[in-house]
Amino acid sequence: MIENFSVMWPFLNRIDPKVKVVCLLQGQEEPKWDVFHLFYSALGIDESSIIFLKQPTRFKKVIVAEQSMELQGKYHPIFKQLFDKVKLYARPAKYKKIYFSKRITSSWTEGSFGLSRHLGEEIAESLFKKNGFYIVRPEKISMRECISLLNGCEIFAQTPIMHFY
Numbered sequence: 001m002i003e004n005f006s007v008m009w010p011f012l013n014r015i016d017p018k019v020k021v022v023c024l025l026q027g028q029e030e031p032k033w034d035v036f037h038l039f040y041s042a043l044g045i046d047e048s049s050i051i052f053l054k055q056p057t058r059f060k061k062v063i064v065a066e067q068s069m070e071l072q073g074k075y076h077p078i079f080k081q082l083f084d085k086v087k088l089y090a091r092p093a094k095y096k097k098i099y100f101s102k103r104i105t106s107s108w109t110e111g112s113f114g115l116s117r118h119l120g121e122e123i124a125e126s127l128f129k130k131n132g133f134y135i136v137r138p139e140k141i142s143m144r145e146c147i148s149l150l151n152g153c154e155i156f157a158q159t160p161i162m163h164f165y
Helices: 009-013 034-042 077-087 120-128 142-151
Strands: 021-024 051-053 099-100 135-137 155-158
Touching: 009 077, 034 077, 034 142, 077 142, 099 120, 120 135
Parallel strands: 021 051, 099 135, 099 155
Antiparallel strands: none
């Protein structure tokens, strides 16, 4: 999702509302609109302006924006502007210290090499909680809630090998 969002910078100053946004669905039958809604809304992109492609299609004109960031690498200042704009649509949460737990609920508990992704996580949660952190399981909250929490916090913590959901 972060990589996809990094090419949305041309919409920071949207000029023509008739411009369509084309998204490729790779392996997905239906788009996860609830995840992207906040980002697209913040950039002034209406759901009716989005085309989800499932098969080869022709267009008269195509604009392919360069990525404004690289995973685990550098980013252009415009990438931060995208998130600054999205932050306006998510009221800051009241929690000042947040810990993203990697203890996964449901059946998704096995990580790489068959090791549990939350080995010792109960201890980490307990320590963070004793130090005033609000414990969050990111897979259980919406994107808006996630941005709201991050927007309002002063200290964000997570353990190593944590993937941002």
